[in-house]
Amino acid sequence: MPNLRFTEKALSDWMRSDAADSEIVISSRVRIARNLQHYPFPMLASNEQSEEVLNKLSEVLQYDDVHAFGDFHTLDLIDIDDLDKRVLVEKHLISPSLVNESRNGAVILSEDESVSIMINEEDHLRIQCLYPGFQVKEAWEKASAIDDAFEAHVDYAFDDRRGYLTSCPTNVGTGVRASVMMHLPALVMTQQIGRILTAVSQVGLTVRGIYGEGSEAMGNLFQISNQITLGQTEQEVIDNLHSVVLQMIGHERTARERLITDSRLRITDRVMRSYGILSHAAIVDSKEAAQRLSDVRLGVDLGLLDGLSITVMNELNVMTQPGFLQKTFGEDMRTDERDIYRAQLIRDTINAANQS
Amino acid sequence: MLCQECNKRPATLHFTKIVNGEKTEFHICESCAREKGEMIPGTAGGFSIHNLLSGLLDFEPSGKNGSAGAPPAQSLRCEECGMTYSQFSKIGRFGCSSCYKYFDSRLDPLFKRVHGSTSHVGKVPARAGGRIKVKRQITDLKRDLQESITQEEFEKAAQIRDQIRELEKEIAEE
Ligand SMILES: [Zn+2]
Numbered sequence: 375m376p377n378l379r380f381t382e383k384a385l386s387d388w389m390r391s392d393a394a395d396s397e398i399v400i401s402s403r404v405r406i407a408r409n410l411q412h413y414p415f416p417m418l419a420s421n422e423q424s425e426e427v428l429n430k431l432s433e434v435l436q437y438d439d440v441h442a443f444g445d446f447h448t449l450d451l452i453d454i455d456d457l458d459k460r461v462l463v464e465k466h467l468i469s470p471s472l473v474n475e476s477r478n479g480a481v482i483l484s485e486d487e488s489v490s491i492m493i494n495e496e497d498h499l500r501i502q503c504l505y506p507g508f509q510v511k512e513a514w515e516k517a518s519a520i521d522d523a524f525e526a527h528v529d530y531a532f533d534d535r536r537g538y539l540t541s542c543p544t545n546v547g548t549g550v551r552a553s554v555m556m557h558l559p560a561l562v563m564t565q566q567i568g569r570i571l572t573a574v575s576q577v578g579l580t581v582r583g584i585y586g587e588g589s590e591a592m593g594n595l596f597q598i599s600n601q602i603t604l605g606q607t608e609q610e611v612i613d614n615l616h617s618v619v620l621q622m623i624g625h626e627r628t629a630r631e632r633l634i635t636d637s638r639l640r641i642t643d644r645v646m647r648s649y650g651i652l653s654h655a656a657i658v659d660s661k662e663a664a665q666r667l668s669d670v671r672l673g674v675d676l677g678l679l680d681g682l683s684i685t686v687m688n689e690l691n692v693m694t695q696p697g698f699l700q701k702t703f704g705e706d707m708r709t710d711e712r713d714i715y716r717a718q719l720i721r722d723t724i725n726a727a728n729q730s
Numbered sequence: 731m732l733c734q735e736c737n738k739r740p741a742t743l744h745f746t747k748i749v750n751g752e753k754t755e756f757h758i759c760e761s762c763a764r765e766k767g768e769m770i771p772g773t774a775g776g777f778s779i780h781n782l783l784s785g786l787l788d789f790e791p792s793g794k795n796g797s798a799g800a801p802p803a804q805s806l807r808c809e810e811c812g813m814t815y816s817q818f819s820k821i822g823r824f825g826c827s828s829c830y831k832y833f834d835s836r837l838d839p840l841f842k843r844v845h846g847s848t849s850h851v852g853k854v855p856a857r858a859g860g861r862i863k864v865k866r867q868i869t870d871l872k873r874d875l876q877e878s879i880t881q882e883e884f885e886k887a888a889q890i891r892d893q894i895r896e897l898e899k900e901i902a903e904e
């Protein structure tokens with residue numbers, strides 16, 4: 375029986391800490407892509423070959439130097455049912471392509487869920503470190519140390535000139551993708567976001583809106599990540615992302631201060647309306663939930679609301695997603711029923727937070 | 731910034747696509763993206779970076795209107811995994827690490843477009859890194875050996891030869 379406690383609660387342990395700048399930066403993530411020498415990449419690997427890759431990489435976990443990073447749990451994708459897979463995706467612990475395209479895919483999770491190691495995804499090995507708040511440097515250091523520990527036991531596909539060889543040409547070189555998830559409501563409200571995102575994309579970074587089920591946009595959440603993996607050192611990539619995000623935090627802060635000085639009443643009204651709806655509504659679809667939760671999160675940060683914390687808001691972001699709702703209330707749920715349960719869950723969570 | 735398709739909703743998706751060296755920027759909202767059936771990150775069957783890449787890889791100057799005769803790039807094939815360059819340019823993914831070697835002649839322009847650079851300057855695996863260092867040492871010693879022989883310093887040459895053998899043994903053992 376696989377260990378499925380990872381899908382039972384919405385919040386990973388690490389989310390419960392008070393992290394740096396967590397009112398604006400929700401999480402920091404670093405992913406390192408690696409492949410073993412002498413095996414075709416997962417897309418072309420035979421069943422036997424991908425099984426060998428899985429065994430080889432799982433064995434590495436038994437060594438003490440890898441074990442030093444914590445207790446790990448290996449979950450074979452084949453043992454996990456579809457709903458649990460979906461919840462793992464919603465918690466960002468595995469990627470959709472590990473679910474949809476992988477053969478002999480597996481994920482190795484650390485006890486606190488901050489480390490997630492995917493096997494036979496697009497590449498043989500993907501080491502991911504996911505930290506709360508603005509900790510992209512810390513996430514890189516941890517991921518890199520785990521990479522070193524693996525490298526001591528297996529031969530990576532590496533080339534003097536091209537660096538670490540990956541399945542996709544967009545990852546070759548360092549194989550490092552660092553990203554930061556930001557909540558930027560004030561920059562959106564003051565209509566500065568377009569200008570800032572354009573500037574960001576001109577320094578080798580990409581920006582994506584965050585999507586829930588299908589293509590429903592989530593409220594004012596943006597993921598900033600590096601585009602370049604060849605010709606820059608890992609340190610340069612991390613430093614560049616770090617300094618750009620730092621500037622964006624500054625801009626968002628200034629915009630929030632301006633909102634509260636210039637339009638206190640208007641912003642209070644908006645926050646309170648959203649709070650009122652979330653604490654009383656009987657039907658809330660995912661799009662409305664995302665937007666209202668964004669308003670309330672802003673209200674918490676601006677000190678307009680008591681009782682709620684950023685941690686509760688993080689929890690609600692994950693809990694209101696379809697997979698999690700089904701996990702909590704039952705699998706055979708139509709979309710309209712889901713909206714009713716979503717409303718109930720939000721009401722209950724807000725009330726519980728207010729009473730504690 | 732407004733969506734370039736509907737000019738109503740704010741653009742939330744930003745992409746740069748490069749075809750035939752020509753850069754095109756896309757700024758669209760998610761409902762227009764959904765309507766066009768593409769460019770939705772993180773969903774199965776929808777947009778993927780590989781769709782974009784295949785446009786990027788298709789930069790053969792003669793390939794515009796299906797001109798006669800296959801361009802030379804399309805005859806490249808990886809002897810390790812069997813992938814052809816034309817398959818690679820369609821799916822935007824390599825089949826194995828040897829593809830990098832067999833397609834090497836076509837890769838510099840691609841990497842230049844994607845990354846603005848063609849060679850790695852970052853981390854090197856510790857063990858392979860050691861091997862690379864030893865290989866460089868051997869190359870240097872071989873040059874010294876040649877020189878010693880030309881200078882008729884045979885005793886020194888013998889020493890260098892032993893050193894080279896030692897290092898070659900070191901690499902072979904790994
Ligand atoms: Zn539009």
Ligand SMILES: [Zn+2]
Binds near residue numbers: 808811812825827830
């Ligand atoms: Zn190949």
